[in-house]
Amino acid sequence: MLMSGILHPGLLKLMGECGHTDWLMLSDAGMPVPVGKERIDLAILNDLPRQLTILKAISDQLKLEKVYMAGEIEQVSPIYLSKVRAFLEKRGIPLEFVPHEQLKAMSQAPQTRACIRTGERTSYSTMILQVGVPYGGDDHTGFNVE
Numbered sequence: 001m002l003m004s005g006i007l008h009p010g011l012l013k014l015m016g017e018c019g020h021t022d023w024l025m026l027s028d029a030g031m032p033v034p035v036g037k038e039r040i041d042l043a044i045l046n047d048l049p050r051q052l053t054i055l056k057a058i059s060d061q062l063k064l065e066k067v068y069m070a071g072e073i074e075q076v077s078p079i080y081l082s083k084v085r086a087f088l089e090k091r092g093i094p095l096e097f098v099p100h101e102q103l104k105a106m107s108q109a110p111q112t113r114a115c116i117r118t119g120e121r122t123s124y125s126t127m128i129l130q131v132g133v134p135y136g137g138d139d140h141t142g143f144n145v146e
Contacts (some may be wrong), residue, residue, distance in 0.1 A: 006057050010040050014114050015062045023112040024129045026055060028120040034106045034107050038114035051120035051127070052083060058116075058129065064093050065132030068106065071097035073124035100124060 006012055018024070025031070028051060033039045042049055067086060073081050074097070088095050098106070106112065106128050112129070 005061055008040070011042075011058075011116065014038065014040060014116075015058065015063070018062065018113060019112060020039045020131060020133045021065070022131045023106065023109065024058075024131070025107045025112055025115040025126065026051060026058070026129055027107075027115050027117050028122060028128045029118065030121075031107070031115070031117070031126045032104075033115040033117065034112075035053050037107070037112060040114055040116045043117050043119040044084075045119055046058045046121040047121055051118045051122070051125055052087060053117050054116065055084075055087065055127070055129075059091060059093070062129075063132040063134040066094050066096060066130040068096050068098055068103060068128040070100035070124045070126065072100050073097075076123045077125065080125055084125075084127075103128060133146065 004014060006015070014024070025033075025037075027033070029043050029046070067084075069081075069084070085095060103126065107115065107126075112128070
């Protein structure tokens, strides 16, 4: 049995299969899941689980390179946006805004692996998470094959 971190087997499998530049849609409770996309449904009650809780759990285990959100959130849900910005800034993850219609189109793109649905009910809170790589640069390990 796992001792810490994410316990949901479907979410763990999905994260393990992701590669650099893959996208994951982390959605609120009402965002439509594109037909044909895998759906990891974590929602159990209104606002449970909260989206930021799931974002933290994912970012603790998966390298995120960038997050996309609908630009409409700036006007409609500024309090929530300030929480998202603070979270991402602490971790050095850039935030990019796109129109909501573009975000919905991104959810259907080939590089979008799945939708992770939360119980979040904050307007325009859905995000597209772009997967990064947890390494870079040259080999400094001293490893050789003899």
